[in-house]
Amino acid sequence: MRVHRTVPAVVAAVTVAAAATVTTAGSAEPTTASEPATAAAESTRSYTNPVTEGVVDTFPDPTMIRGKDGAWYAYGTTNPIFNSAGETGEHILPVLRSEDMTSWEYTGDVYAAGEQPDWWPTNARAWAPDIRYIDETYYLTYSLSSGGVALATSASPTGPWEDHGLIIPAGGSGCPTGNIDQALFTDSDGTHYVYWGSYDLICVSAMNEDATALVGPVTQVAKGRRAEGAFVVERDGYYYMFYSDAGCCQGAFSGYTVKVGRAEDPRGPFVTRQGVDLMEPTSKGSIVAAANGNGWVGPGHSAIQTDLAGQDWLVYHAISADDPDFPPVDGATGGRLASLSKRPMMIDRLEWIDGWPVVRGGAGPSNGPQQAPVTTAAVGSAFDEGLPARWGSAGSADARWAAGSRPDAGGVAVQTAAPAEPAYLVDRRPVRGDVRVEGDVKLAAGGSSGASGLVLAGAGDRAGDEVVTWVDRAKQALVITVTADGETFEYETPLPDTFDYQSWHTLAIERRGSTVTAEVSADRLRDPLGRVSAELPAGARHVDRVGVASVGAPAVADNVSAVPLHEPVSERVPEPVLGEQLDEYSDEFDGTGRPETADPAWSWLRGEGSDATLGGGALNWSTDGTELWRGSNTAPVLLRDTPQGDFVVETKLEFDGDRPAQQAGLVLYENDDRYLKLTHTVLGMRFGGGDVFHLTEFMKEAERPTTTPPIDVFTGPMFGGPAADTTWLRLAYVYDEANDEHDVRMASSTDGEHWTWGGAWSLPARDPLRIGLITMNAPGAAAQFDYVRTYDLAATGAAVAGSEG
CATH class of the missing domain: 2.60.120.200 (Jelly Rolls)
Structure with missing residues (x-):
């Protein structure tokens, strides 16, 4: 439920004057002139699929997350990733790292060969990883070829990983299908769900509070010939379940296709764009990505990632018709594998048109240079080299901003005081127009009060005008306060009772025209725990200084970025x-x-x-x-x-x-x-x-x-x-x-x-x-x-x- 009310102006005016100073030991004095942001509205970089070319030979069933260190991490199914370099065996759940979502490096495996958990059945191979971030812990779930879904956790996206065994058994799970191909999802009420299934049926179940076991009924949500690989996101009040069907892994003869259904509840019913229930025993429309005759076949087993401009990207694998198959290889856990297909990782823009997602407006997988994701801030900082000189404190005189560090995040900005009035740390360079601001925030101490957040502040003749988004512990809410011409408006939406205000959460603010929308999530995987929107009065539409905010308790912030907001595609490409x-x-x-x-x-x-x-x-x-x-x-x-x-x-x-x-x-x-x-x-x-x-x-x-x-x-x-x-x-x-x-x-x-x-x-x-x-x-x-x-x-x-x- 969203609450709107008008309240007295209680927020101190944000002044980012030239003489503003940063209150921190050892930090540089800010410069004396504002520096305008110069980044273009879209990335000037390009990339070409597959993005794992020259890094690994294959990377099936990819999933991706942005770590708290600001880098992106991808995880893939067990496969012979270095066969072309002379390796004859496989790597168990390989991990890649990237600073920009397109240039990747190999960082290791979840399990080294021969060091997998001893409870695994003989010759079982680990498939289809899914990665989430829950209570400052990375949750990696994976399937076993013998059936069943297991969980490993780590404080780092690259491990070491703690084994938790099976969370879905190989049989008797309540879903009469292959118990593999799982993905987690957290709803806005804090309930964790897991979707799984393969070869004709997909199911969902709620999980316990720490997402380690199924609770309650198992619900069937999709029937489809060879349907598998469910991945759920929430958008504009709908739950979208992406899945793949048809022929997965037959080299150049793979008919794998990504499709989608949407629902008003995480348990369905999910329907296609044509209104067909995914439980109907027929093939389905709502195609997101399919082979298009350009050399890539079998696109499928997808996940979603979002760049700093708010543009969504489909992360998936596909097979080159010119180089589709491996020679026989040694399995990582024994046996000889005679018919593996090469399935490198691909990414392409995911467009939302008339409420339905489709790759590149319907153009399908790309095979030439494409505009790359926006992964570099026009304005902002990751604080890895301390507090930049161009940042200044504002708001409460009690602000105590300092440079700090955290093992999982590297350099951070820390508010060491508990200011009674809002305190800000602001980048004095402006970013104008439609903009997306993002940052990782949390409170550094316990208690029942305090809030951390992000601010868009005015300067010069707009000093005092501001838009602040708070993760507010006292109100247990995500709050937008808008101050313009001396009057403050407040909008809020409740956060789950289980929300941990001392854990990292990503806060994102998008301003498009006169509307500002904020959402908070644990892992940026389109599963927001809260979303709130506001209409901006004229005085607040041009606030253009970006910063972090705290009030009532010490706070920590990291990975603050502001970039011009992506331009959505509104029309599909023409059909024949x-x-x-x-x-x-x-x-x-x-x-x-x-x-x-x-x-x-x-x-x-x-x-x-x-x-x-x-x-x-x-x-x-x-x-x-x-x-x-x-x-x-x-x-x-x-x-x-x-x-x-x-x-x-x-x-x-x-x-x-x-x-x-x-x-x-x-x-x-x-x-x-x-x-x-x-x-x-x-x-x-x-x-x-x-x-x-x-x-x-x-x-x-x-x-x-x-x-x-x-x-x-x-x-x-x-x-x-x-x-x-x-x-x-x-x-x-x-x-x-x-x-x-x-x-x-x-x-x-x-x-x-x-x-x-x-x-x-x-x-x-x-x-x-x-x-x-x-x-x-x-x-x-x-x-x-x-x-x-x-x-x-x-x-x-x-x-x-x-x-x-």
Whole structure:
């Protein structure tokens, strides 16, 4: 609940005059002139994916946190990270460090090989770490390949780590699925949650106060074929659950895709942008990132990180189609691993458009130079070299600011007194316009009163005007006080009863136009413990000096930064645009009898004996137990030529399949071992019960060049939007001349008007592709194709994944 009231002006005027001094032993006298901030509104640095290139060979399932020393730390799944340097084995949960989120260095492993906890089952490998910061402790949870979720804690982001054993057992957790791929989340009431699950089901449970054990009921929140890797954030009153589905780790044939659902409660129900509940037994839309034909496949298992400008970044892994696989390697805990894929760490801008997240506005994974995260303050200090000369004290005459240090943070600013009136330490350089201010704050002593915070202060003729955000122990609230023209307004929101005011918390303030919003969190992972907003009167809209604040108790501050606030993207990239219908390559199926008789442009591959017949304005055709998969090529395929140039082929399909593996749909076919297939497919659920999924499934079969000899594979699907009794399917074809490839992107719809554009497969060009229809696998399902329509591709639009109409 947010409280607003007008109160008498009690805050002393903040004067950052030229003669202001810093009260601290051994600190430099401030300069006598204000120094304006010169940083641009956006980072001038660039980066290119993968950000771990040249550092480690692979870094699957990455997660990231900003440490209290101001650096970023990333953690990855056990993998052979130095195989290219001649190492034949793996590193157990490797750790990387960066000052800027893009340039990384290896710092060690959570567990050295051979030194893992002795309770681990034989040959178990540690997967999918998640990192959090709770009560000044780093919580690293990880999964074991044998099942179960374990916890290790440390006072440092690089360890040493204390083992706490399993917090979710391998079986009997209350979630009937793979008990792996966990992530923690702390709600604004202080309740800790853990999300976990893999291969078809994701669950959530509350945890105890110190986040070491499950408490209360286990709730199922998502069903999806191979759904896993949940990661939850809160934004604008909604809880967003990011997850990945489809084929994770099949090298260049990996169809992994990042998707999202949102809810009004941490336990769901989570729904897609199209309103489909994530518990519905169908494939899902709301695609965040999918392969887009630019050489990166299988983007997935994501986390989120935020730069100093407030821009969110998706942290994930992907696989290079040009260098997808390792040779056989020795497992870290024993055994020989014959089919590991290289999955380096990627980052890309995460845009929030109309309340839904998508990578690069829908453009998907990047493969060229990109604008880098903002990680350097325009104004501010990490206090690692004491209190800068340009900083001055203001407010209470009782202020006693001094340079200090803490083992976990390095240099800090310390208020050694307990001033009765607010005391400030302010950087005299101005930062103007829309701005984001961030800092780590805490109280240095116990008690029931006192507050620490950040200030935006006026100077010159605006001296006395200010915006202060307090983490207030007496009120147990996050408070914004706004003073302008002698009048003070106060806004507050309660903080959890469990909030520890003597632990580090990150306080962030964003001023955009006339609105200021503040939030406080333990770990900057989009799980705020409090958020409050205020409308600024005219006099407070231009306060431009940044500093730290304390009142009523000694306080400590660190990592203070102010940078121009990021500019949000408001529109998605365009989706492909259909041009003129090409009648020569289309068929409305208005005739009777056999399709090849009614339109000789059709021809059969193994289909002369099928029951495919025209009638009622549709092609009617049943599944018959045949197959199109590697050496089992018995399914009939109805084929016709493709047009010259880029095109889109579409069909409207009614399908009543109810048994696993039944499917019908479109195919772009070269031969039995080289094709792309988009179908309404029925697949069983791994957790039993006889239930099935109805999916829009996009598959590729071709040679896998990293096998000796190259063999065809067919294991890594992509899943698009939901399938229904009637589903519209599209394949958009683009010839990639630079790489001599067929790039084909899928789309599906349940009403023929609103389309979910999914991922793209690339197929090295050899012989021409042909348009085809197929029904296959378990017998007894009836398919009705209302038409096949082929169009010029008037504009490729995004020609990438993630755009929904």
